[in-house]
Amino acid sequence: MADQVEPMQGGPDHDPNGPTFTFRRGEVMARGQKVSNGFLVFAGSHGPVKESPSFEASPYKEERDRLIEEGIMEIDADRVVLTRNHLFSSPTAGAAVVGGYPTNKLPRWKGEDGKTLRDYMNNPASRPRDSAAHDRPLAPTELEFRRRWYEAHVARFVADEDHYRGAKDATDGFKASANEALRLLADLRRTGDLDRFIKDIRRWAVAPETLDFNGFAGQLLLNQLYDRTDEPQRFAHLLADSLTVPASEQQAAEKLTSMVDYVKSIKVGAYPAPGSVPFLLSYFWALADWDRWPVMWASAVRFIEFSTGESLPDDPPEKYRVFAERVRELTSDHVQFETTAAWWRSQGPVFLDEVLADRAAFGLDAEASVEGAREINARALVGIAHYWGKQLAEDVEEALGHSIKVNLPKANSARPDLWVDWRINEAAENGLSMRVWVNDRGAAVALRPGVNPQGWMDKVAPKLTSAKHDGCRVFGGSSSIVGKDVGLRGSHWAEFVYGRWFDREEFENVDLAETVVETSRQLTPLFNELLSLAKGTPKEPPEGGDESLRPLVEEWLAATDYPNQWHKDAVSQRERFAELLAPERISIDDWQEIRRIWTTKEAGGAGAMGTLKTALKDADESAIRRFLEIVRYLCWGTDPDVERIRRVLEDDEMRFTGLGESLVMKFLWISHPERYGNTYKYWDDNGKQAILHSLKIEEPSGSRAERQYESARILNELTEPFLPGDTLAQSEFLWWVCRRPDEPEPGALENGEPDPEDEADPIEELAAELLVERGFLDDAVALLEDKGQVIFYGPPGTGKTYLARKLADVLTADPSRRALVQFHPSSSYEDFFEGYRPEAAGDDMTYQLTLGPLALMAERAEDSPDLQHVMIIDEINRANLPKVLGELLFLLEYRDESIQTLYRAEEEFSLPGNLWFIGTMNTADRSIALVDAALRRRFHFIPFFPNREPIAGLLDRWLEANDEPAWVGELVAQVNDELKDALGGDDLLVGPSNFM
Numbered sequence: 001m002a003d004q005v006e007p008m009q010g011g012p013d014h015d016p017n018g019p020t021f022t023f024r025r026g027e028v029m030a031r032g033q034k035v036s037n038g039f040l041v042f043a044g045s046h047g048p049v050k051e052s053p054s055f056e057a058s059p060y061k062e063e064r065d066r067l068i069e070e071g072i073m074e075i076d077a078d079r080v081v082l083t084r085n086h087l088f089s090s091p092t093a094g095a096a097v098v099g100g101y102p103t104n105k106l107p108r109w110k111g112e113d114g115k116t117l118r119d120y121m122n123n124p125a126s127r128p129r130d131s132a133a134h135d136r137p138l139a140p141t142e143l144e145f146r147r148r149w150y151e152a153h154v155a156r157f158v159a160d161e162d163h164y165r166g167a168k169d170a171t172d173g174f175k176a177s178a179n180e181a182l183r184l185l186a187d188l189r190r191t192g193d194l195d196r197f198i199k200d201i202r203r204w205a206v207a208p209e210t211l212d213f214n215g216f217a218g219q220l221l222l223n224q225l226y227d228r229t230d231e232p233q234r235f236a237h238l239l240a241d242s243l244t245v246p247a248s249e250q251q252a253a254e255k256l257t258s259m260v261d262y263v264k265s266i267k268v269g270a271y272p273a274p275g276s277v278p279f280l281l282s283y284f285w286a287l288a289d290w291d292r293w294p295v296m297w298a299s300a301v302r303f304i305e306f307s308t309g310e311s312l313p314d315d316p317p318e319k320y321r322v323f324a325e326r327v328r329e330l331t332s333d334h335v336q337f338e339t340t341a342a343w344w345r346s347q348g349p350v351f352l353d354e355v356l357a358d359r360a361a362f363g364l365d366a367e368a369s370v371e372g373a374r375e376i377n378a379r380a381l382v383g384i385a386h387y388w389g390k391q392l393a394e395d396v397e398e399a400l401g402h403s404i405k406v407n408l409p410k411a412n413s414a415r416p417d418l419w420v421d422w423r424i425n426e427a428a429e430n431g432l433s434m435r436v437w438v439n440d441r442g443a444a445v446a447l448r449p450g451v452n453p454q455g456w457m458d459k460v461a462p463k464l465t466s467a468k469h470d471g472c473r474v475f476g477g478s479s480s481i482v483g484k485d486v487g488l489r490g491s492h493w494a495e496f497v498y499g500r501w502f503d504r505e506e507f508e509n510v511d512l513a514e515t516v517v518e519t520s521r522q523l524t525p526l527f528n529e530l531l532s533l534a535k536g537t538p539k540e541p542p543e544g545g546d547e548s549l550r551p552l553v554e555e556w557l558a559a560t561d562y563p564n565q566w567h568k569d570a571v572s573q574r575e576r577f578a579e580l581l582a583p584e585r586i587s588i589d590d591w592q593e594i595r596r597i598w599t600t601k602e603a604g605g606a607g608a609m610g611t612l613k614t615a616l617k618d619a620d621e622s623a624i625r626r627f628l629e630i631v632r633y634l635c636w637g638t639d640p641d642v643e644r645i646r647r648v649l650e651d652d653e654m655r656f657t658g659l660g661e662s663l664v665m666k667f668l669w670i671s672h673p674e675r676y677g678n679t680y681k682y683w684d685d686n687g688k689q690a691i692l693h694s695l696k697i698e699e700p701s702g703s704r705a706e707r708q709y710e711s712a713r714i715l716n717e718l719t720e721p722f723l724p725g726d727t728l729a730q731s732e733f734l735w736w737v738c739r740r741p742d743e744p745e746p747g748a749l750e751n752g753e754p755d756p757e758d759e760a761d762p763i764e765e766l767a768a769e770l771l772v773e774r775g776f777l778d779d780a781v782a783l784l785e786d787k788g789q790v791i792f793y794g795p796p797g798t799g800k801t802y803l804a805r806k807l808a809d810v811l812t813a814d815p816s817r818r819a820l821v822q823f824h825p826s827s828s829y830e831d832f833f834e835g836y837r838p839e840a841a842g843d844d845m846t847y848q849l850t851l852g853p854l855a856l857m858a859e860r861a862e863d864s865p866d867l868q869h870v871m872i873i874d875e876i877n878r879a880n881l882p883k884v885l886g887e888l889l890f891l892l893e894y895r896d897e898s899i900q901t902l903y904r905a906e907e908e909f910s911l912p913g914n915l916w917f918i919g920t921m922n923t924a925d926r927s928i929a930l931v932d933a934a935l936r937r938r939f940h941f942i943p944f945f946p947n948r949e950p951i952a953g954l955l956d957r958w959l960e961a962n963d964e965p966a967w968v969g970e971l972v973a974q975v976n977d978e979l980k981d982a983l984g985g986d987d988l989l990v991g992p993s994n995f996m
Contacts, residue, residue, distance in 0.1 A: 021091075021109040021117050027079070028099040032109070034117070038087050041094040046081040052101035060096040067097065091117055116774060139373040141362060143329060145380070148355040149307050150330045150340070156351065157343045167339040173209035178287040180204055185243050185284065194236040198226050216970045217276035217298075218283060224272040224974075225263065238262055242281055245288035249321070252293075256281060256317035268981075271974050278320040286334070294327045294334040296320055298966065299345035306344075306387050309379030348391045350516075352443055352507035356384070356418055361440035363416035374589070381418040382409055388436060389420040390963070392516055396422040396434055399520035400527055407433065410576075410593075416440070416489055421448060422520075424527070427534045430456060431575070432527070434520050435497060436512070441487045443507070444475050445519045446499025449530055451578075452571045455674060455725020457481060457494060460530055464498040467526055472519075474498050479583065489585065499523065553722045556733050563729070570678070570728060573603040577670045583636045586628050588621065594628070598663050603670060604678040612658025627656050634664060635671035646705035661704055665712070669727070676712050677731035691715065694738045762810040770803060771957040772950040780807065783940040789892060789917035791876065794944030797991020798951050800920040801874050803944075808870040808918065817860060820872040821853050823879035829886050834903055849903055854888070861912040869915045876919035881935055892917075892938040923987035945986045946976050955992035968995055 020042075023030040030045035055061055064080075067073040073080050080100070088094040091109050109117035138146075158164055181204055188197040201222065205214040213219055229235040242259045246252040256278060263274045278296045285293035294300065296319075304326045305311055312326075313319045331337050362377050389406035397404045400422075407421035416439065423433035431450025437443065449460045461482045464474050474483035476496035483496040490496075499519055502510050556562070577597055580590050596602055598612060616627070630648060637644045647654040648664055662680040669676040681687035682704070688711040692699045695718070700710035719730035763781070767774040783790050792800040808818040821832065829835065834855045836847040851859070854871065861869040882889070887899050891911040898908035919939065944951055956969040969992075976989045 019111050021111050023091075023095050023098075023109050025099065028095070030082075030095060030098045032091065032094055034091070035087070038089050039091040039094050040085055040087050041082060041098060043082055043084045045094075045098050046076075046079045047099040049075055049078055049080050050100065055096075055101050060093055063093070064097045064100065073097075110775065138329070138376070142373060142376055142380075145355055145359055145362075145377070146308060147330055148358075149353065149380075150337075152351070152353040152355065153303075153307075153344055153349065154336060154340050156349055157340045160343065160347070163343050163347065164339075167343060170211050171335050171339060174211040174287075175290075177204070177207065177210045180207075181210075181284065181287050185240065188236060189240040189244065192233060192236045192240075194226065194232050194239070197236070197239075198222065212297075213283060216273075216967045217279040220970075221272055221276045221280050225266070228266045228268070228272065230266075235262070243284040245285045245293065252285075253317050253321060256320055260316050268977055271970070271977060273970065275316055275319075278316050278323075282320060290334055291332075294324055295338055296323055297338060297342065300327070300338055300341040303341035303344050306383055307380070309376070309381070309383030350388050350391050350513040352438070352502070352510050352512050354504050354507055356381075356438050357440050357442065357504040357507070360417045360438060364440060385409065385418050385420040388512075389422065392513060393422060395513070395517045396520050399517050400424065400434065400524055402426060402527070402531070404433070407431075424531060427531050430530075430534045432530055432534060434516065434523075434527075435499075436516060437488060437497065439487050439489070440504075442501060442503040443510075443512075444486065444488065444497055444499055444501050445512070445515050446472075446475065446497035446501075447523050447526060447530075448495075448497045451490070451495055451575060456534075457496070458674075459533065459725070461496070463526075463529065463533075464496070467498060469522055469526070472499050472523070473501075475501055477584075489582065490579070498526070549718070549722060552737055553719075553733060556736050560732070560736070562732065567728060567732070570603055574670055574673060574678075574728075577603055578673075581631065581635055581667070581671050583632065586632050588624055588628060591624060591628075597666065597670070604666065604680065612656075612660075612663070615657040627659070630654055630656055630659065631667055634667055641668070641675075642705055642709040645709055646703060649705055650703070661708055665708055673727055674725070675716065675727070677716065677727040677734075679712075679715070679731045679734060682708055682711065688712070688715065691734045691738045695734075766806055766810050770799075770806060771954055771961065772803075776950040777807065780942060781811070783942065784916045784918075787893075787938065787940055788895060788911075788913065788915070789919070789938065790940045790942055791919040791921055792942050792944050793921040793923055794951070795924050795946070795987060795989050795991050796922050797993040798944040798946060799954070799991070799993050800922075800944050801872070802993070804872045804874075804918045804920060808872055811868050811916070812870050814867070817867060817869045818871070819853050819857050820874060822874040823876050823884065825878060825880070827879040827884050829884055829902065832884050833886070833888060833901070836903070858909075858912060858915060861915040867914065869912070871915065871917050873917060873919040875922065875925075877921045877925060885935075889935065889938070946972075946989045946991055947980065947986060951992065955995055958992070958996050 018033050018035075020031055020033050023032070023045075026048075028047040030041055030047070032039055032041040032045070034040075051061070051064075064073070067082075067086070068075065068080065072083060072086055074083050075081075080098075082098060086094075088097065095109070111117070157167075181201070184197060184200045184204065187193070187200075202219065204210060205219040225235065225239075238258060242255045246255055259277050259281065260274045263272050263277060266272070267274070279298075282293055282296045286295045301312060301323060304323060308326065310326075312322050327334060327337055359377055359381055363374060363381070365374070385408050386406075389408060393404065393406055403425045404422040405425055407423045409417075409419055418438040419435055421431070421433035421435050423431060427450070430452055431448065433448045433450065434446075435448040436445055437448075447464075449457065449464065451457055458481070461474075465482050474496055475486045475488060475498075476483035476494075477488040477490065478485050479494055480488070480490075480496040481494045483498075484501075486501055488495070488497065500515065577594075579585065580594050586594075595616075616624070619627070633654065634644050634648050639647070645661075645664055645668075648659065649655070649661055661682060665676060665680040666678070669678045669680070679688055679691065682689055688708070689699055692711060692714070697714065697718075700707050700714070702710070715734060716727060716730065719733060723729040723733060763777050764774050767777050770777075780790060792804060794800060805820065808820075812818045823832075831852055832854050833852050834849060835852065837850040838845050839848050857869055857871050861867075885892075886902060888901075888911070890899060891897065891909075895911055895913045898910040901909045917939075946952065946955075955972055956966065958964075959966055959969050972990055972992065972995060979989055980986060
């Protein structure tokens with residue numbers, strides 16, 4: 001059967017203009033498309049006939065068998081192939097059925113532009129950029145919002161007289177330089193003399209009146225094209241035609257496409273860069289007709305993306321088309337737009353305007369008629385929050401005297417506000433931060449105490465209500481436990497802040513940047529007091545309670561280093577869901593996010609939920625609304641808790657097929673964490689009944705609702721004295737007691753693979769932090785799974801050691817389960833594994849066998865066989881490897897075998913399978929050639945070169961993320977291209993880390 005995977009007849013139709021995604025893993029290869037009612041997998045997608053052992057219990061096993069039986073999937077030798085397009089309920093279902101193993105790997109579905117399906121689903125701004133998405137007409141309200149926000153910037157730019165005057169001088173120079181440039185272009189059209197044109201343009205580019213043409217996207221791009229072309233006459237004709245002002249939009253697209261295609265045909269490595277073509281051409285077009293053709297300056301592109309929350313397409317011709325449209329939607333004065341954008345980029349203004357309050361009000365309008373209008377509005381608000389957070393981060397950090405991290409909201413369709421947090425890293429689990437919070441009524445610049453752990457808000461409320469700072473008071477929303485109601489809607493229904501409030505009518509008189517910094521500095525003593533309170537809670541259990549539990553709590557605290565990263569992630573997950581379930585917030589608009597409460601293990605799994613998923617799979621809007629009303633009653637009804645639980649579980653009026661007691665209890669923990677823990681199940685091996693039995697406590701009797709409610713109360717009262725106000729900690733401790741001896745902590749990676757439905761998804765978070773593709777890290781982990789050891793190799797400065805350490809942090813939550821050693825020419829077997837060391841014993845000298853870092857790590861791994869351990873060997877090739885490794889070289893390949901080591905001939909030693917090795921090698925070091933061939937066979941080798949993925953483009957991504965000049969990356973890439981040609985290889989290229 002053919003390997004081709006394409007949409008074909010015989011199944012559901014695909015959208016030929018829609019983005020498609022590819023899933024690859026081992027023998028699995030599938031292509032598909034997200035459609036309105038599920039996920040369409042194309043004919044020809046295939047996977048192995050052999051299924052993984054864990055697939056037997058998967059809910060997708062039955063569906064795979066059925067499709068094979070019906071001939072929709074056919075067995076072809078050792079493969080099973082989809083014979084026609086088939087609609088699955090989700091991308092997870094499609095990958096699992098085709099692949100024959102359970103998975104939840106949205107990041108493995110990738111579009112043609114390299115972006116993942118998760119990017120597409122979670123962040124509309126980074127979805128694959130098809131023209132249809134940008135061609136949808138904007139609602140009149142959205143156009144008005146954009147124009148008002150732009151005009152607010154123009155007003156502030158004009159008021160900045162010095163910069164405005166300087167910009168006018170620059171644009172006058174641009175206009176004055178036009179005649180000379182256009183004359184040179186006319187000569188090129190007439191004579192075809194490319195040499196003369198380049199010579200004259202170089203002179204023109206450095207003239208005082210010429211505006212910023214002598215850079216990478218202008219003159220240097222022309223130089224590169226001139227140097228690289230081997231068809232000067234053809235290029236001269238193309239250049240003359242392309243730089244000549246177009247007569248129509250269609251002609252502009254054709255000129256851009258022709259030049260981009262030519263650049264692609266001659267480029268070596270990354271350069272000449274096709275992405276620079278729109279600037280070059282639009283610059284010359286504007287010289288001839290600036291009223292019609294805006295110049296695509298980098299600052300102008302950034303301003304459009306900042307003010308709209310919309311990422312422009314990647315394809316250069318399409319990017320310019322959409323850019324020009326967005327500019328024309330704002331103004332017909334392109335000169336004013338470009339100078340305003342340049343001023344914005346250089347000055348970084350942060351200010352309030354009433355249009356932001358109007359956007360927040362629009363987010364509250366559930367009746368918004370234009371499809372996607374509220375989502376577009378939300379993206380714009382989040383884009384502004386992102387800019388504010390980044391712009392003021394250093395100033396806020398300096399004012400507070402603490403390291404901070406910028407925290408942002410999600411761009412969901414019901415975004416009714418704009419906020420940004422500068423969160424103190426030392427209190428990340430509490431959420432203690434400085435916040436700007438804009439809603440439909442006004443804006444707060446305030447200290448946000450956060451909502452975690454349970455009981456925290458009750459603890460800080462008296463401190464904030466009694467605080468005395470000029471101009472500051474407590475503010476909140478209709479459900480806040482303290483503070484004036486100004487309509488704030490937080491992630492927790494009772495949330496509040498302390499600081500300054502400005503009604504929307506006051507916005508024009510507020511210097512927001514100065515106010516944020518001054519208020520941060522003013523409230524620093526209060527921040528420090530709350531930080532001490534957050535950090536000052538003793539780790540040892542307090543006096544009181546059942547004393548028989550005290551030693552167990554102490555042991556648990558020592559063993560888990562609670563609160564660990566998993567706890568912090570779970571708290572964050574619960575906080576996000578609490579925002580969705582707030583009484584005034586529950587909405588069908590958030591249905592896809594709310595579904596994650598039971599379709600994933602975010603904030604703790606509540607079970608497979610197969611019946612509920614089936615019931616909701618084809619549910620119409622009325623059924624979904626009924627389900628949400630049941631959830632609203634469960635979480636916020638006025639009946640006693642046990643009655644609400646009983647009615648949802650047993651009352652025909654309130655029951656919903658598949659909504660069982662474990663999910664009921666999860667909803668209650670999310671909405672009322674002060675009373676309920678995240679032990680959702682009752683009958684399970686790790687449920688409340690098993691915990692009660694392990695503690696020899698009689699279980700309650702009565703109905704299911706009474707058992708759930710009463711057991712939650714008993715366990716909370718039992719653990720509250722030791723872990724006050726933290727029901728998550730209480731649940732984790734009780735699970736630990738129930739399942740002793742120790743098992744892997746929740747959320748940790750086991751055998752290198754994350755829990756398929758683990759919310760935290762640390763690998764994806766690491767990919768985002770490192771600015772590399774998620775798939776690269778997945779592949780590295782897969783290679784570690786395969787052999788147990790990998791080597792990162794490449795020139796210095798490519799991030800090998802840094803990435804190795806970060807990956808080890810993710811694979812092993814506990815620092816004691818990872819180690820780093822650095823080899824050098826004098827490294828020995830005794831240094832690395834074990835050897836005799838002299839010790840003084842009185843007046844005598846004795847020799848003791850002393851374990852080295854490898855032997856110590858092997859012992860730890862053997863003592864904790866269910867937990868992953870990682871050892872990083874930096875500069876592994878600098879040592880005499882056969883001498884350092886000795887007989888251990890054998891064990892790297894044969895992990896199941898045991899051998900006698902040099903100094904313990906009477907004992908057998910083996911390398912545990914849960915101990916992985918990550919080595920690093922510098923290819924600039926000639927000693928790499930001396931690496932033993934046997935060693936090469938035992939490691940997987942992963943290249944780290946500046947001109948290959950995942951390092952290719954890393955510097956560009958970092959420069960963009962940190963708002964640094966793009967020309968640095970362009971220059972380094974050009975130097976590396978020339979180094980590769982001159983040296984005949986990649987081993988001595990310049991690494992991006994040298995510039996980061």
